[in-house]
Amino acid sequence: MVGQLTVNERKLAFLILILIAVVGLAMAITGADKLFVVHGLIIFLSALGTIFLVISGYFLPPPDIENAKHYYDDPTRAGIIIAMVWAVFAMFIGDWVAWLLAFPEMTFDAAWASFGRLRPVHTTGIIFGFGGNALIATSFHVVQRTSRARMPDNLSPWVVIFGYNLFCLLAVSGYFIGITQSKEYAEPEWYADIWLVIIWVTYFILYLRVLARRKEPHIYVANWYYMAFILVVAILHIVNNLAIPISLMHAKSYSAFSGVQDAMTQWWYGHNAVAFFLTAGFLGMLYYFLPKQAGRPIYSYRMSIVGFWGITFFYMWAGSHHLHYTALPTWVQTLGMTFSAMLLIPSWIAAGNALMTLNGAWHKVRDDATLRFMMVAAVFYGLSTFEGSFMAIRPVNALSHYTDWTIGHVHAGALGWVALITFGAIYALVPWLWKQKRMYSPKLVEVHFWLALSGTLIYVFSMWNSGIIQGLMWRTYNESGTLAYSFVQSMVEMHPYYIARAIGGLFFLIGAIVGCYNIWMTVRSARMLAGAPEFETPDLGIASAQEIKAGEQA
């Protein structure tokens, strides 16, 4: 890894890490509260560990000049593996939380094991740890390939991956010990937020630099989606996290917003996190990996562009549907509702475009579980966006809000769309990157697919059921005009569904573990082959291209 850096880059890496270590140490020494000290130590130790890594490779011979003639894929490889580690960790916590809702006594009286702390560990770990690393890794791959240009330098991608994961680590460790600024999906405190801004700007500039070096004049549409993801997440993150720390030595800060403005800013952020983190970036993935794996160009390139502008401009206005029937002015709620309904159009354009691309290649979908992951992801994307537009209608939201219906919607999107498209992309990418003909075991990909699909269906159906029952019980009145059911009665009703959901989640988790094993074995067999002296790899990544027949695509 360090062997790939030029001597100057090694020096620079060393300097950057020393700087981080010093900041961490300063936080640990001056910290006025214990929590801040712990985070200082985590920063210090992460930097120190990486310094040792750099030193261990410092005196390796400088990299081959020939390298410049190849894409730089080591950061992508690392990113994929890190993403899978986060996936297993955060899904494990997710399933734990799921069991906790069925058996609330399972907290062993420990603060760190309480629902309120474990839940954000799940959401942050899965969205940012798993999703974020997968997006970063695949974006590095896609932008280089579609620009036909190598990374401008070897250090920046590592800065992004190291820095981003340090942020995730600070976030997740913070929740366990009780650090949060209580904004959903933006829980980390001010210093972690500032750190993420630095890393994110580095990421954006790196992306632009690759594009600036491109040899292919047209910027392929997947890059637009990835860029929207990077740029908008930067804006959202900065605005929503504007806050004043109580001192430079405390973990705690207070938001710059208050009252209904705070709520609106938070859900402008929250919904656009769905839009640009959980949707736009993954659409970038879809628009590259699906045509590639199917060996067929996207059905309508024009529609992908129309869809892009639709999504970027409509989503911005939809956030207020999270605040129906609140102190927010009604017209703002109506605006959010209207834009949410309009959002169905670009959403279905994307889902339809993906499925039409596969029209005529269904035999491939049948035989290739990797492609099937992507196909089912597109279906769930269509489904969850339809559901979302429906739930955004105020009277419907009166029923769904506060209930498990929302959780069902979230996981139809998160499991069915985000996780499945990611697994599909990873199964496509791993053999290409490690120069193998296929995954170690296509059978295990198949096993993962069915575990994931059945897990998703069990999860989503149980939450739909429990959500609607909950919603109806809460609004049923008796003859005297008072509520027919107590809250506790509705909870007793939920119990069987919570158990079902936890079992569905367990299937999904086991699937991810099977995936890790399969990826690991693929990497291992690649290593073993590479050890053999006359190892020559043919360019296998493009094998599927030869299968397009003339006339298949107008």
Added chain:
Amino acid sequence: MNFEHEMLVGFAKSYGLFYLLALSLLVLVYTYWPSNKKPFDRAARSIIDDEDRPWE
């Protein structure tokens, strides 16, 4: 404060509508401009056989 609020609402309700309409129109014209079809088709195909190394 009230004045600002009213102004913002008025602005959003008038200007907002027209700028979104104009934007949609622009996007549609750009994507359906006949001479853009060729580069788009080429772009769509270009990823299918991207080679294994950057162009010189």
